[in-house]
Amino acid sequence: xxxxxxxxxxxxxxxxxxxxxxxxxxxxxxxxxxxxxxxxxxxxxxxxxxxxxxxxxxxxxxxxxxxxxxxxxxxxxxxxxxxxxxxxxxxxxxxxxxxxxxxxxxxxxxxxxxxxxxxxxxxxxxxxxxxxxxxxxxxxxxxxxxxxxxxxxxxxxxxxxxxxxxxxxxxxxxxxxxxxxxxxxxxxxxxxxxxxxxxxxxxxxxxxxxxxxxxxxxxxxxxxxxxxxxxxxxxxxxxxxxxxxxxxxxxxxxxxxxxxxxxxxxxxxxxxxxxxxxxxxxxxxxxxxxxxxxxxxxxxx
Amino acid sequence: xxxxxxxxxxxxxxxxxxxxxxxxxxxxxxxxxxxxxxxxxxxxxxxxxxxxxxxxxxxxxxxxxxxxxxxxxxxxxxxxxxxxxxxxxxxxxxxxxxxxxxxxxxxxxxxxxxxxxxxxxxxxxxxxxxxxxxxxxxxxxxxxxxxxxxxxxxxxxxxxxxxxxxxxxxxxxxxxxxxxxxxxxxxxxxxxxxxxxxxxxxxxxxxxxxxxxxxxxxxxxxxxxxxxxxxxxxxxxxxxxxxxxxxxxxxxxxxxxxxxxxxxxxxxxxxxxxxxxxxxxxxxxxxxxxxxxxx
Numbered sequence: 104x105x106x107x108x109x110x111x112x113x114x115x116x117x118x119x120x121x122x123x124x125x126x127x128x129x130x131x132x133x134x135x136x137x138x139x140x141x142x143x144x145x146x147x148x149x150x151x152x153x154x155x156x157x158x159x160x161x162x163x164x165x166x167x168x169x170x171x172x173x174x175x176x177x178x179x180x181x182x183x184x185x186x187x188x189x190x191x192x193x194x195x196x197x198x199x200x201x202x203x204x205x206x207x208x209x210x211x212x213x214x215x216x217x218x219x220x221x222x223x224x225x226x227x228x229x230x231x232x233x234x235x236x237x238x239x240x241x242x243x244x245x246x247x248x249x250x251x252x253x254x255x256x257x258x259x260x261x262x263x264x265x266x267x268x269x270x271x272x273x274x275x276x277x278x279x280x281x282x283x284x285x286x287x288x289x290x291x292x293x294x295x296x297x298x299x300x301x302x303x304x305x306x307x308x309x310x311x312x313x314x315x316x317x318x319x320x321x322x323x324x325x326x327x328x329x330x331x332x333x334x335x336x337x338x339x340x341x342x343x344x345x346x347x348x349x350x351x352x353x354x355x356x357x358x359x360x361x362x363x364x365x366x367x368x369x370x371x372x373x374x375x376x377x378x379x380x381x382x383x384x385x386x387x388x389x390x391x392x393x394x395x396x397x398x399x400x401x402x403x404x
Numbered sequence: 405x406x407x408x409x410x411x412x413x414x415x416x417x418x419x420x421x422x423x424x425x426x427x428x429x430x431x432x433x434x435x436x437x438x439x440x441x442x443x444x445x446x447x448x449x450x451x452x453x454x455x456x457x458x459x460x461x462x463x464x465x466x467x468x469x470x471x472x473x474x475x476x477x478x479x480x481x482x483x484x485x486x487x488x489x490x491x492x493x494x495x496x497x498x499x500x501x502x503x504x505x506x507x508x509x510x511x512x513x514x515x516x517x518x519x520x521x522x523x524x525x526x527x528x529x530x531x532x533x534x535x536x537x538x539x540x541x542x543x544x545x546x547x548x549x550x551x552x553x554x555x556x557x558x559x560x561x562x563x564x565x566x567x568x569x570x571x572x573x574x575x576x577x578x579x580x581x582x583x584x585x586x587x588x589x590x591x592x593x594x595x596x597x598x599x600x601x602x603x604x605x606x607x608x609x610x611x612x613x614x615x616x617x618x619x620x621x622x623x624x625x626x627x628x629x630x631x632x633x634x635x636x637x638x639x640x641x642x643x644x645x646x647x648x649x650x651x652x653x654x655x656x657x658x659x660x661x662x663x664x665x666x667x668x669x670x671x672x673x674x675x676x677x678x679x680x681x682x683x684x685x686x687x688x689x690x691x692x693x694x695x696x697x698x699x
């Protein structure tokens with residue numbers, strides 16, 4: 104059965120170099136994505152004046168390419184989603200990790216995972232048909248397709264990431280911390296709030312950031328329920344008006360532009376902005392994780 | 405007297421602590437319930453309203469009358485093709501990358517850059533993947549709007565999910581397995597192929613399915629790379645455009661006036677069943693593997 108050693112050596116070297124190449128491929132793909140976004144998006148900076156990109160009118164038919172209303176739209180929808188998702192997500196994570204009896208945990212965790220698996224277009228579909236009318240009637244607005252409707256659904260889309268990462272972080276807090284707090288006479292809630300959550304805070308922070316990252320990049324749901332009016336949100340009540348996000352703009356308009364036109368290039372420029380935002384969010388999140396790991400190593404050594 | 409006051413205060417303090425706890429726990433429980441109830445509602449509502457539309461002809465026929473009648477067969481097949489094609493590309497690549505990270509990579513700057521790249525790939529918005537696919541596969545490589553462009557785009561999007569779950573599964577295999585295999589004269593690759601991979605298989609499979617589930621349900625990445633608005637036939641080659649369930653749902657619910665509501669809910673239900681059954685399979689594989697784990 105045993106093959107001679109040299110015959111085994113060559114194929115194995117080959118396989119190992121393939122595996123190495125696969126390992127490096129992730130870097131290659133990030134570079135490729137950035138390269139092709141720049142290749143198609145950079146000409147926009149030559150074709151459209153910078154001051155125009157930072158103006159407040161997005162009206163491509165008249166060659167008005169102000170990105171501010173779109174960036175503002177993305178921000179306000181994401182802000183709303185964060186305000187909803189963070190309290191509910193943290194409460195759910197604390198409930199699953201610290202409070203819930205075993206059977207409840209066994210039901211809740213798969214359910215949250217199901218939410219993560221729901222296609223965004225299905226949520227957008229129900230949002231349009233069911234949620235938007237409810238929003239219109241309760242808030243007494245002319246239309247139910249508002250930033251707020253988008254925020255509600257985006258909160259749902261951010262929740263699975265937020266809950267699972269935060270729950271992992273809470274789970275990772277050593278049991279001895281809790282035991283010590285309880286032994287000192289703290290109630291269970293005091294232990295959670297003063298000991299466990301602070302000990303897990305960098306993980307919880309990562310969870311929030313990843314959830315927010317997820318929300319800002321969501322496309323289909325937002326496009327279907329936010330009404331898509333490119334108007335700069337200037338006050339808080341803009342939350343209850345239609346808005347247009349960066350992602351929705353790309354998805355809605357890319358199909359109708361001529362390749363190589365100014366409009367086409369500007370849509371790629373929006374892609375670059377989105378790429379940079381997600382890059383910044385994830386880099387920060389991973390820096391937090393790495394720093395935390397380093398600190399843990401220092402403490403243990 | 406002083407003692408009485410003191411203990412009264414203690415009792416009062418103790419009660420308020422207990423009261424706070426009870427209040428907060430109730431709030432947290434309610435919040436958790438409020439978080440998961442909509443999920444049950446979404447699935448139940450679509451099942452309830454979509455079920456009457458489901459029939460063999462709805463599933464197996466071509467759309468007719470500008471999609472207002474007939475079935476969704478090409479969309480189902482298109483989504484199957486896209487999912488399988490994505491798997492064909494992303495699984496070998498993702499598992500190989502995971503093997504590299506868990507078995508070969510040293511803890512140095514390069515490895516850390518790879519990890520950061522993976523984290524970033526996971527965070528890039530799906531519509532940006534669509535732009536990238538349009539720029540590279542559709543236009544630069546001249547694949548056109550096609551199955552192959554869509555699969556390649558979806559593969560890169562799925563890659564981080566597969567890599568990170570597969571790596572976790574590989575790392576969970578105890579070091580002693582590797583040591584024993586090597587001490588029996590197995591080479592590094594034999595150890596990986598015959599010992600580590602089989603042990604990690606359920607975990608890898610779970611990750612693969614969860615990754616493909618995401619690919620199957622996504623719309624934005626195929627919007628400009630693979631999806632056809634209306635194509636009453638099946639794609640004949642990998643360079644053909646295709647219909648797909650998520651995009652079809654988007655089209656019939658926003659772009660086609662006078663669309664019967666039943667067809668919309670029916671399509672949503674088929675997509676939901678497609679995606680959630682993958683989710684269920686993944687959950688079953690994972691819990692079974694956990695139950696009979698030998699280490």
